[in-house]
Amino acid sequence: MQRILVGLMCAVTAATAEAQAGARLRDDSTSRGRLEERFRERLAMVMRERLSLTDEQLSRLADVNRRLEGERRTLLREELDIRREMRRALRPDTTPSDAAVDALLDRSLRVERRRLELFEQEQRELRQFLSPVQRAKYVGMQEQLRRQMDEMRDRRSGPPGERLGPPGLRRPRRPGGDGP
Numbered sequence: 382m383q384r385i386l387v388g389l390m391c392a393v394t395a396a397t398a399e400a401q402a403g404a405r406l407r408d409d410s411t412s413r414g415r416l417e418e419r420f421r422e423r424l425a426m427v428m429r430e431r432l433s434l435t436d437e438q439l440s441r442l443a444d445v446n447r448r449l450e451g452e453r454r455t456l457l458r459e460e461l462d463i464r465r466e467m468r469r470a471l472r473p474d475t476t477p478s479d480a481a482v483d484a485l486l487d488r489s490l491r492v493e494r495r496r497l498e499l500f501e502q503e504q505r506e507l508r509q510f511l512s513p514v515q516r517a518k519y520v521g522m523q524e525q526l527r528r529q530m531d532e533m534r535d536r537r538s539g540p541p542g543e544r545l546g547p548p549g550l551r552r553p554r555r556p557g558g559d560g561p
Contacts, residue, residue: 445506470485
């Protein structure tokens, strides 16, 4: 999104660029919102089918996801910030500061603790209306989706050796997730 905005701003003159960029950003935002809504609808259909959910279960699952989404996004943003800062700190053309890297590693651990606490909270809530088998399948679906999103983000973020910083900062599998 930032690349598109920068490209737009550089490609046209000042006054025209502002008007065109504003119009395009509104269009992009609207398109993205529609795309996200279609994605959520499709995901709900897939979950209903694979988890054999009733209408009530699907509704309650959507409620849990809505309540937890803000914290998930906050954790993801913080994790991406940490990765970006770690890449900057460990660039080959710099001498890393032990104190700065240590602080980033500590922040990374705090994010992982909060992620685990959020996972535990989610499981407590899901336990109220999903069977253990449904919950396990749901965790597997979440993990698969998360991996696919990470792979897409990685492909956009640069060469493999520079993507995520050191392996210790890569997001570990969530409890109950499948695969490596």
